[in-house]
Amino acid sequence: MVKEVIKRVPLLGDMARWIYGTLKTKQEPFPGSAEYWEKRYSTGGGSGVGSYAFFAEFKADVLNRFVSTHHVQTVIEFGCGDGNQLSLAKYPTYLGFDVSSTVLSKCRELFKSDPQKSFRLMSEFAGETADLALSLDVIYHLVEDNVFAQYMQTLFRAAIDTRSSTPAIPTTIAAMRGRT
Numbered sequence: 001m002v003k004e005v006i007k008r009v010p011l012l013g014d015m016a017r018w019i020y021g022t023l024k025t026k027q028e029p030f031p032g033s034a035e036y037w038e039k040r041y042s043t044g045g046g047s048g049v050g051s052y053a054f055f056a057e058f059k060a061d062v063l064n065r066f067v068s069t070h071h072v073q074t075v076i077e078f079g080c081g082d083g084n085q086l087s088l089a090k091y092p093t094y095l096g097f098d099v100s101s102t103v104l105s106k107c108r109e110l111f112k113s114d115p116q117k118s119f120r121l122m123s124e125f126a127g128e129t130a131d132l133a134l135s136l137d138v139i140y141h142l143v144e145d146n147v148f149a150q151y152m153q154t155l156f157r158a159a160i161d162t163r164s165s166t167p168a169i170p171t172t173i174a175a176m177r178g179r180t
């Protein structure tokens with residue numbers, strides 16, 4: 001009886017149907033951040049709204065100006081994404097890493113005529129460094145603490161110029177010291 005009354009009230013009825021539908025829909029368990037992105041890319045998804053249109057142009061504008069002003073020669077990025085953001089970049093040389101082999105294949109195809117760009121899996125990171133190490137719209141996607149810590153360590157290591165007077169490459173985030 002109450003159900004029938006609620007159904008007939010225009011806004012209330014719609015809202016009740018929406019709440020019921022949402023609660024009824026089974027939430028798939030989160031597979032983990034790396035698996036999430038691989039699945040997303042392999043089923044035709046992209047890097048998301050931050051990598052397109054206004055946001056991409058804004059990010060590219062800031063970064064291209066930074067690279068030019070500071071005479072940055074080498075750029076390394078962790079979580080390079082589907083290449084749309086990168087297509088707006090003006091970097092002399094670029095090395096992009098990601099956890100998704102699908103998106104890396106896409107990037108290799110997209111930039112096959114540009115010998116200054118290369119792409120690798122995160123698991124293949126071998127201590128490369130660059131003038132500029134980038135992380136764009138990635139860290140809030142790293143929901144697992146251990147993945148976040150590992151990622152930050154890699155990012156900071158890649159930004160440290162081992163030719164400088166920095167005493168040692170830090171081995172853990174808590175022990176980080178590179179103050180030059």
Ligand SMILES: C[S@@+](CC[C@H](N)C(=O)[O-])C[C@H]1O[C@@H](n2cnc3c(N)ncnc32)[C@H](O)[C@@H]1O
Pocket residue numbers: 033034037038047048050051078079080081082084085086097098099100103122135136137138141142147151
């Ligand atoms: C929102 S997209 C951003 C892509 C690109 N940086 C941009 O600004 O267009 C996030 C990217 O981070 C990657 N990613 C997720 N976890 C990662 C991890 N642990 N290490 C490196 N990349 C990761 C995803 O595969 C995805 O390509």
